[in-house]
Amino acid sequence: MIELCTFRVGPLFLGIEVARVQEVLRHLPIVRVPLAAPAIRGLINLRGQIVTAIDLRRRLGLADTPPASPANVVVRTPHGPVSLVADDVGEVLGVSDEDFAPPPETLRGPSRALYRGAYKLPGELLLHLVVDEVVRVPQ
Amino acid sequence: MSDNADIVAEFLVESHENVERIERELVALESNPEDATTLASIFRSVHTIKGTCGFLGFARLEKLAHAAENLLSLVRDEELEYVPAIAEGLLAMVDAVKGALATIEASGSEGGETHAALVAHLEAMSRGAPAPAPAPRAPAPAPAPPPSGAIADTSVRVDVVLLDKLMNLVGELVLTRNQVLQLTANQPSSTLLAAIQRLNVITADLQEGVMKTRMLPIEQVFAKLPRLVRDVAAACGKDVRIQIDGAATELDRTLIEAIRDPLTHLVRNAIDHGVEDPGVRRARGKPPQATVSVRAYHAAGHVNIEIADDGNGIDSEKIRRKAVAHGLMSVDAAGAMGERELLSLIFLPGFSTAAEVTAVSGRGVGMDVVRTNIERIGGTVDVDTAAGRGTTFRVRIPLTLAIIPALIVASGGARYAIPQASLVELVRAPADRLESFHGARVYRLRGRLLPIVDLRAVLGDAPGDAPESVNIIVLQTQEQPFGLLVDEIQDTAEIVVKPLSAHFRSIGAFSGATVLGDGGVALILDVAGVAAAAGAVGDVARRATAPAPAAVPVPAPVDDEALLLCRGASGGVVAIPLSGVHRLAQIPVAAIERTGDEEVVQYHGAILPLRRLSTLLGEVDAGDAGDRLDVVLAGQVGVVVSEILDIVQCPAKVERRSPRPGVVGSLVVKGRVTELLDLGELLGTARPRLGVAA
Numbered sequence: 002m003i004e005l006c007t008f009r010v011g012p013l014f015l016g017i018e019v020a021r022v023q024e025v026l027r028h029l030p031i032v033r034v035p036l037a038a039p040a041i042r043g044l045i046n047l048r049g050q051i052v053t054a055i056d057l058r059r060r061l062g063l064a065d066t067p068p069a070s071p072a073n074v075v076v077r078t079p080h081g082p083v084s085l086v087a088d089d090v091g092e093v094l095g096v097s098d099e100d101f102a103p104p105p106e107t108l109r110g111p112s113r114a115l116y117r118g119a120y121k122l123p124g125e126l127l128l129h130l131v132v133d134e135v136v137r138v139p140q
Numbered sequence: 141m142s143d144n145a146d147i148v149a150e151f152l153v154e155s156h157e158n159v160e161r162i163e164r165e166l167v168a169l170e171s172n173p174e175d176a177t178t179l180a181s182i183f184r185s186v187h188t189i190k191g192t193c194g195f196l197g198f199a200r201l202e203k204l205a206h207a208a209e210n211l212l213s214l215v216r217d218e219e220l221e222y223v224p225a226i227a228e229g230l231l232a233m234v235d236a237v238k239g240a241l242a243t244i245e246a247s248g249s250e251g252g253e254t255h256a257a258l259v260a261h262l263e264a265m266s267r268g269a270p271a272p273a274p275a276p277r278a279p280a281p282a283p284a285p286p287p288s289g290a291i292a293d294t295s296v297r298v299d300v301v302l303l304d305k306l307m308n309l310v311g312e313l314v315l316t317r318n319q320v321l322q323l324t325a326n327q328p329s330s331t332l333l334a335a336i337q338r339l340n341v342i343t344a345d346l347q348e349g350v351m352k353t354r355m356l357p358i359e360q361v362f363a364k365l366p367r368l369v370r371d372v373a374a375a376c377g378k379d380v381r382i383q384i385d386g387a388a389t390e391l392d393r394t395l396i397e398a399i400r401d402p403l404t405h406l407v408r409n410a411i412d413h414g415v416e417d418p419g420v421r422r423a424r425g426k427p428p429q430a431t432v433s434v435r436a437y438h439a440a441g442h443v444n445i446e447i448a449d450d451g452n453g454i455d456s457e458k459i460r461r462k463a464v465a466h467g468l469m470s471v472d473a474a475g476a477m478g479e480r481e482l483l484s485l486i487f488l489p490g491f492s493t494a495a496e497v498t499a500v501s502g503r504g505v506g507m508d509v510v511r512t513n514i515e516r517i518g519g520t521v522d523v524d525t526a527a528g529r530g531t532t533f534r535v536r537i538p539l540t541l542a543i544i545p546a547l548i549v550a551s552g553g554a555r556y557a558i559p560q561a562s563l564v565e566l567v568r569a570p571a572d573r574l575e576s577f578h579g580a581r582v583y584r585l586r587g588r589l590l591p592i593v594d595l596r597a598v599l600g601d602a603p604g605d606a607p608e609s610v611n612i613i614v615l616q617t618q619e620q621p622f623g624l625l626v627d628e629i630q631d632t633a634e635i636v637v638k639p640l641s642a643h644f645r646s647i648g649a650f651s652g653a654t655v656l657g658d659g660g661v662a663l664i665l666d667v668a669g670v671a672a673a674a675g676a677v678g679d680v681a682r683r684a685t686a687p688a689p690a691a692v693p694v695p696a697p698v699d700d701e702a703l704l705l706c707r708g709a710s711g712g713v714v715a716i717p718l719s720g721v722h723r724l725a726q727i728p729v730a731a732i733e734r735t736g737d738e739e740v741v742q743y744h745g746a747i748l749p750l751r752r753l754s755t756l757l758g759e760v761d762a763g764d765a766g767d768r769l770d771v772v773l774a775g776q777v778g779v780v781v782s783e784i785l786d787i788v789q790c791p792a793k794v795e796r797r798s799p800r801p802g803v804v805g806s807l808v809v810k811g812r813v814t815e816l817l818d819l820g821e822l823l824g825t826a827r828p829r830l831g832v833a834a
Contacts, residue, residue: 033554033659035599036647039746039776044661045655051653051661053641065776080641111735111742114335140646 002098005120007091007127008074011063015087016120016127017093023075023082025090040138041087045073054084055138062112076132083136096120096127145248152245153297158185159241160363161232166227167366173222182230183212189237201240204255206234207262214266229262231367275775280441300393303354310350311636315605316631316641317343349445351392355539358436359387361400365407365434372411379429386436391443391539398517399445399537402510406447407432407532409506414449414531424528426450442561443539449530453525456482477654483523487511489554492517502536515668518561520543546635546654548662549613552601555662557635557654562667564614564621566629571610583623590614593674594625595665598649602719617671624670633657649673703788703816704772705809706781710759711787713814714805716772720819722775724784730767741778742773750778756802756822774819 005016006025031043031054042056054073058065073084103118117129165182169175190205201308208230209482214220236255243251245735266429317339324336362384373380407783415421415430425482435446461480468488487507514521519537538544538561546557547566567585574581574592581592596603604627612623641662646649648669657661702718731741732750739750750771755778771778794805794816802822 030660031661034644034647034663035552035554035601036649036652037644039743041643044663046659046661051638051640051655053643055643059746062742082199083641138643139642 004095006093008058009089010057010087015130017130017132020110021071021076023077027103028072038138052082052084054086056086078136166230170227179216198250200250207259211266222261277549306350310347315655322657354393355390356393356396358389358395362387371641381429381431387467402513405506405510410449416452442536445535450530453527548630549626551595551626556663557664562615564616567612590623592623598674613668705785707783715814725771726768727771746779753781
């Protein structure tokens with residue numbers, strides 16, 4: 002039984018370990034960084050600390066139509082906090098190991114490494130993201 | 141056992157200081173062997189090390205220190221003369237102690253090193269003394285170290301981590317103060333204004349005070365130079381004296397660390413390349429002993445360090461020949477270069493004028509590293525030379541890195557900070573005063589042609605509306621000044637430099653980021669990186685890290701438009717306005733994946749839909765010729781073309797309009813009829829499923 006902080010990006014229902022989430026913030030202006038990789042949304046000012054914001058839509062290869070007020074899911078990484086920009090944040094869900102399934106064989110390419118697997122919730126799959134892979138944006 | 145660990149830590153700190161002092165004094169003693177005070181001081185320091193080692197049970201180190209102490213006592217009692225061999229032996233002892241301290245620091249114990257050979261050597265030298273009539277006295281019980289002076293009583297050791305934390309907090313406080321100042325700018329309440337005024341003053345004082353705590357005298361670096369000069373001169377067979385001035389000049393401790401290597405290298409170079417052998421000097425009518433002088437002083441918010449030698453100077457003809465021989469430039473180009481330009485070539489990678497490689501220098505890996513290291517901390521280095529009379533290197537570095545004065549500008553809807561250290565002047569000029577030099581924009585500044593770089597173009601932003609007048613920021617780089625065009629000059633501010641995360645490491649244009657007074661984030665421009673990206677510096681000096689020039693759109697002259705020329709499937713040439721192009725890329729054919737009937741490729745961690753130009757134009761695709769495809773990135777779509785040919789500046793004047801969707805018409809470029817495409821319309825007609833980014 003682990004607890005996942007859940008959020009939505011496009012059609013995907015995603016979760017990461019609660020312990021990795023530092024905080025969730027909305028309405029933060031994001032300053033674009035020219036010449037950066039497309040998946041980098043920009044920089045945010047987190048109480049004086051400058052934090053990189055990663056556009057989860059682009060990172061996960063989804064359509065580029067961000068919602069009006071995206072949410073910043075600030076996660077802890079060994080190199081300091083990083084914000085994952087999601088469409089909307091859901092609640093913290095307790096999930097159990099018996100519902101877990103690894104990624105299917107048909108999911109190939111670099112995307113595969115982004116997921117630890119999925120929890121089979123009633124009516125929906127909760128995809129468990131590997132935070133350290135998601136924040137490692139190729140340049 | 142933590143008590144013991146504390147004591148050992150204390151011992152290490154103390155012993156490091158002692159060893160440094162002994163080293164300095166041993167070298168000083170060589171030039172003045174009669175100096176009893178220095179000798180006594182060395183003796184005391186060695187004795188202290190010996191005593192503490194005995195107390196802590198570091199028996200081998202104790203034995204080594206004991207042997208050195210014996211030898212020193214004989215010298216002190218004038219039973220032995222302080223000859224170079226003894227100095228050599230004692231310096232070897234210093235090195236051995238340093239090594240042992242490092243081992244203790246790393247492992248907590250002395251390790252396996254017994255120093256037996258060195259101890260035997262020191263003892264042999266002690267025995268080598270002619271025995272005087274009365275039997276040599278046993279070493280007198282050394283006087284206890286005198287109570288430390290006033291400084292020790294009024295100073296405390298503070299962990300650097302704590303200081304760094306304080307510095308960060310003060311940085312935050314400065315930002316918060318700036319925010320408060322902005323929020324209350326229109327406040328009528330006089331009591332509030334008075335309180336804010338006080339907050340302002342106190343913050344400024346606090347900032348200055350904390351910055352001072354991080355300041356260290358440059359002596360930390362200079363102290364090692366006498367030994368270095370002695371060793372290097374001996375290795376090169378030269379007689380060199382070092383003169384040090386301004387050792388008390390203070391600068392930030394992070395900078396002390398950063399200049400240590402460049403400075404050492406410059407001094408080493410001065411001895412190895414700069415000064416002549418004693419014989420040659422005599423023949424030239426110079427004193428046989430050469431002088432290398434190192435001077436530090438504060439000026440204009442910077443620390444200046446000069447390293448000067450009285451050697452033969454740098455032969456610019458030799459540099460010229462070398463530059464041609466290395467294929468860095470043609471004979472004609474080299475011939476046209478002035479003295480200063482030639483001199484600046486010595487900072488290029490792989491450039492060394494030493495006739496042969498010695499152990500000390502001549503490998504050509506030095507000066508470029510020196511310059512890179514100094515520029516990394518926002519400093520500059522340049523060189524002056526006078527034939528037959530010597531060479532002077534001037535290093536100029538900021539006092540502190542953490543907080544810098546900067547100019548805040550706006551470009552392409554975002555704000556950027558430009559460090560004032562690189563700022564020469566601001567010019568506002570009517571837009572029509574910018575002239576075109578074969579497509580490259582220049583501005584006549586007091587009779588000189590200043591290359592103009594448009595910040596929007598460098599950063600890949602779309603060009604703005606043509607304004608009536610332009611803001612030119614004249615910036616100094618190593619090679620030459622250039623003018624940076626920005627939309628607006630906003631303000632000057634003290635900014636706290638924050639590093640960028642690894643995600644941005646490959647972008648050369650930014651050196652960090654900062655939080656502005658209103659809480660917004662601004663990127664700090666790396667002036668050298670911007671110049672390199674725009675090609676505003678000379679070809680030979682362009683940094684290896686500069687992005688491929690094709691990725692950076694050339695700033696368009698006023699009436700001309702930058703066009704990307706590509707070959708289509710049918711072999712015809714098409715032109716795409718560069719303003720709609722975000723990037724050019726080469727993608728291996730093998731990387732193309734299919735989702736449904738769509739071709740996609742993974743690019744920078746995102747999925748990039750591909751469109752074949754031939755398909756978009758309703759032509760037949762010729763298939764993939766090579767194993768790599770040229771791709772033009774527009775928005776979030778990649779357009780596959782047969783070949784990317786060139787980027788040209790020309791009037792985008794269409795001769796004949798075309799009825800085909802996505803084709804504006806045809807025009808003549810470089811003598812060829814070329815179809816001008818409207819990429820937006822073209823992609824709109826075959827709208828990819830994932831949508832085009834705005």
